[in-house]
Amino acid sequence: MQVRQPINLALVDDHVLFRKGLVSLIQMVDDDFNILFEAGNGIELQKKIQKDNQPDIILMDINMPGMDGFETVIWLKEHFPLVKILIVSMIEKEESIVKMLKLGVKGYLSKDVEPKELGEAIHSIINRGFYYTDFITGKLVHSLQDNSQEKLIKTKALNAMSDREKDFLQLACSEMTYNEIAAKMFLSPKTIDGYRNALFEKLNVKSRVGLALYAVKHELVKL
Amino acid sequence: MQVRQPINLALVDDHVLFRKGLVSLIQMVDDDFNILFEAGNGIELQKKIQKDNQPDIILMDINMPGMDGFETVIWLKEHFPLVKILIVSMIEKEESIVKMLKLGVKGYLSKDVEPKELGEAIHSIINRGFYYTDFITGKLVHSLQDNSQEKLIKTKALNAMSDREKDFLQLACSEMTYNEIAAKMFLSPKTIDGYRNALFEKLNVKSRVGLALYAVKHELVKL
DNA sequence: AAGCTGAAAGGGGTTTATCCTGTTTTTGTT
DNA sequence: AACAAAAACAGGATAAACCCCTTTCAGCTT
Numbered sequence: 001m002q003v004r005q006p007i008n009l010a011l012v013d014d015h016v017l018f019r020k021g022l023v024s025l026i027q028m029v030d031d032d033f034n035i036l037f038e039a040g041n042g043i044e045l046q047k048k049i050q051k052d053n054q055p056d057i058i059l060m061d062i063n064m065p066g067m068d069g070f071e072t073v074i075w076l077k078e079h080f081p082l083v084k085i086l087i088v089s090m091i092e093k094e095e096s097i098v099k100m101l102k103l104g105v106k107g108y109l110s111k112d113v114e115p116k117e118l119g120e121a122i123h124s125i126i127n128r129g130f131y132y133t134d135f136i137t138g139k140l141v142h143s144l145q146d147n148s149q150e151k152l153i154k155t156k157a158l159n160a161m162s163d164r165e166k167d168f169l170q171l172a173c174s175e176m177t178y179n180e181i182a183a184k185m186f187l188s189p190k191t192i193d194g195y196r197n198a199l200f201e202k203l204n205v206k207s208r209v210g211l212a213l214y215a216v217k218h219e220l221v222k223l
Numbered sequence: 224m225q226v227r228q229p230i231n232l233a234l235v236d237d238h239v240l241f242r243k244g245l246v247s248l249i250q251m252v253d254d255d256f257n258i259l260f261e262a263g264n265g266i267e268l269q270k271k272i273q274k275d276n277q278p279d280i281i282l283m284d285i286n287m288p289g290m291d292g293f294e295t296v297i298w299l300k301e302h303f304p305l306v307k308i309l310i311v312s313m314i315e316k317e318e319s320i321v322k323m324l325k326l327g328v329k330g331y332l333s334k335d336v337e338p339k340e341l342g343e344a345i346h347s348i349i350n351r352g353f354y355y356t357d358f359i360t361g362k363l364v365h366s367l368q369d370n371s372q373e374k375l376i377k378t379k380a381l382n383a384m385s386d387r388e389k390d391f392l393q394l395a396c397s398e399m400t401y402n403e404i405a406a407k408m409f410l411s412p413k414t415i416d417g418y419r420n421a422l423f424e425k426l427n428v429k430s431r432v433g434l435a436l437y438a439v440k441h442e443l444v445k446l
Numbered sequence: 447a448a449g450c451t452g453a454a455a456g457g458g459g460t461t462t463a464t465c466c467t468g469t470t471t472t473t474g475t476t
Numbered sequence: 477a478a479c480a481a482a483a484a485c486a487g488g489a490t491a492a493a494c495c496c497c498t499t500t501c502a503g504c505t506t
Contacts, residue, residue: 024465043396049464099467101364101368104368115376120385128357129361130357130364132357134355137353137355137360137363138351138352138353140355140360140363144324144325144363145324145325148333162482162483166329173436174432175428175432176463178463179462187484188484188486189383189484189485190484190485190486190487191483191484192482193463193465193485193486194483194485196463200464202384205398206429206464207281207398207463208432208463209305209395209397209431210397211434212432212435213396213397213446216436216439216446217446223439223440384455387453396485400493401493409481410454411455411456412456413456413457413504414453414454414458416455416494416495417453417455419493420494421497428491429494431492431493447506448494448505449489449504449506450504450505450506451502451503453502453503454479454500454501454502455498456500456503457480457483457494457497457498458495458496458497459494460494460496461493462491462492462494463493463495464489464490464492465488465491466487467486467487467488468485468487469484469486469487470484470485471482471483471484471504472483472484473481473482474480474481474482474488475478475479475480475481
């Protein structure tokens with residue numbers, strides 16, 4: 001059996017008792033783990049983290065006074081992009097979970113999981129790069145699908161307009177003037193006038209800005 | 224032990240051998256499964272699926288002639304929104320996977336999984352509503368994070384503009400005229416003129432459409 | 447207090463965008 | 477070929493957007 005490198009951890013949580021309990025737990029479940037330091041919020045973390053001795057994984061809460069988990073993760077992503085983050089929080093709001101995942105955290109655990117799962121999560125993050133439970137995955141996928149209904153509507157809007165109008169809409173979502181668009185489409189500016197008016201009606205908007213916003217909102221144009 | 228309801232399945236795949244093999248496999252691994260019908264593509268599916276005898280789960284490939292998996296899923300979502308879809312495809316492109324998940328498929332399997340896992344996937348979809356492997360979850364999360372870097376830039380653009388300019392930008396992303404915006408902000412239209420010119424310079428755009436597109440692209444406004 | 451600075455406002459003019467009411471061309475059908 | 481419908485195009489008018497340059501005024505500096 002090979003000798004393992006210890007995994008360096010850092011804890012960021014404002015509840016001292018919980019944090020201390022976590023420390024002893026971590027050392028109990030697996031002696032591969034080494035606690036580098038602890039912090040009560042993001043500001044303390046900023047002071048304690050060092051460039052030349054970075055933790056492998058930071059276990060972090062979301063609700064913290066001073067500088068909360070979101071701010072802290074954003075700061076870490078900018079200044080210590082290589083440090084992996086495992087959120088340990090009681091928050092189970094879909095919005096928060098998804099927000100954290102978008103920020104790039106490698107795992108998200110509820111505070112009431114078994115110690116064993118904490119160990120598994122940490123090893124999973126080290127070995128595979130992430131640890132997402134079914135619960136988290138479910139939330140994530142659900143949040144993705146929330147807008148999937150509306151995307152069907154977009155298909156219908158697409159059908160309502162002609163190919164030429166779609167081309168025009170693309171170009172209207174730019175800083176070109178209608179005259180320039182007309183030239184690019186080899187059409188008279190007056191024809192462009194007609195396309196615009198037709199789309200105003202079909203998409204129920206009243207200005208070119210409305211047109212552009214509609215197109216973006218319904219992903220008819222790529223940004 | 225209670226008597227279980229059979230789970231009604233449908234298969235949509237253009238490779239007959241694969242489809243037939245799948246049929247026998249499915250009946251071998253678990254006799255809870257009942258194959259309602261098979262189809263070689265989306266068009267065949269449209270003909271065979273019935274309102275009063277819907278499958279619980281449809282196993283579907285992506286690459287198919289005539290009407291591919293994406294089109295078929297979109298059609299199903301519109302006409303049979305309750306039918307759960309399990310993709311069984313060799314395609315492992317992140318883009319395709321994410322696209323399918325956004326469309327609301329309940330699971331995504333590679334064609335080279337063990338039969339056992341197929342059974343687990345189906346049962347998981349029936350019991351928990353979904354089945355996503357770590358591989359899929361990883362792809363999904365990765366695609367989410369792709370744009371997370373750029374979101375840090377957005378913060379900087381925000382700093383370059385004053386609070387009043389941010390307010391203006393919000394309102395500029397609407398169908399209001401500058402005069403209407405001025406009234407809403409209790410300012411002279413000329414002041415609005417100034418904000419616009421300042422933002423043109425700061426954001427390096429040349430028209431109100433450019434302004435709106437910039438704001439949307441960098442998520443400075445919510446759609 | 448004189449001088450400076452930045453936000454707010456104004457004057458006045460050019461270019462685009464928007465709107466309305468037509469006419470000509472094209473296209474598809476019978 | 478005759479006809480209907482759709483697409484392309486025009487003239488002309490007004491509102492909105494865009495641009496440059498000046499003025500006012502409150503808050504600050506020195």
